[in-house]
Amino acid sequence: MIQLKNSNDIKPVLQLKHCTCPPASKSNKFWLLLLGGLVAASVVVMILLWQVPVSNVRIYKEGEIITTINLLTVNQPYTYTVEGMVHTGGVSGLNIVEIDHGRVRMQKADCPDGYCVRQGWINSGLVPVVCLPNRVVIAFESGTDNTGIDAVVG
Numbered sequence: 001m002i003q004l005k006n007s008n009d010i011k012p013v014l015q016l017k018h019c020t021c022p023p024a025s026k027s028n029k030f031w032l033l034l035l036g037g038l039v040a041a042s043v044v045v046m047i048l049l050w051q052v053p054v055s056n057v058r059i060y061k062e063g064e065i066i067t068t069i070n071l072l073t074v075n076q077p078y079t080y081t082v083e084g085m086v087h088t089g090g091v092s093g094l095n096i097v098e099i100d101h102g103r104v105r106m107q108k109a110d111c112p113d114g115y116c117v118r119q120g121w122i123n124s125g126l127v128p129v130v131c132l133p134n135r136v137v138i139a140f141e142s143g144t145d146n147t148g149i150d151a152v153v154g
């Protein structure tokens with residue numbers, strides 16, 4: 001009776017001593033995996049949050065905002081013409097922006113490269129449409145800085 005009790009008391013202590021050291025590296029890997037997963041998840045959440053609040057799109061000409069359009073109020077697609085830019089060579093530039101519900105694109109441009117037209121529709125603030133030769137940019141508001149800048153412009 002007494003011997004049995006003794007062996008039961010000792011065994012857990014021995015197991016504990018054996019187990020403490022080796023699983024430490026395993027749990028490190030687990031925490032690294034967990035941390036990596038959390039970072040990946042937060043990046044996804046940030047991208048989603050970035051896309052949700054943007055509804056206003058701005059058209060810039062030579063670095064200045066010439067108009068701000070709320071794309072969620074657009075029911076019928078229409079075009080907005082930006083003209084009068086002078087790109088290298090002294091030729092007047094022309095850009096026609098097409099505005100639709102929740103999306104916008106450069107429909108036509110007389111720039112030499114035509115890159116802005118090829119960019120197609122954009123519906124988020126991740127990548128703006130840039131017409132470098134005509135110095136026209138179509139960019140979404142980030143959703144946080146709109147009030148201050150609009151107040152200054154208006």
Ligand SMILES: [Zn+2]
Pocket residue numbers: 109111113114115116117130131132133134
């Ligand atoms: Zn262009």
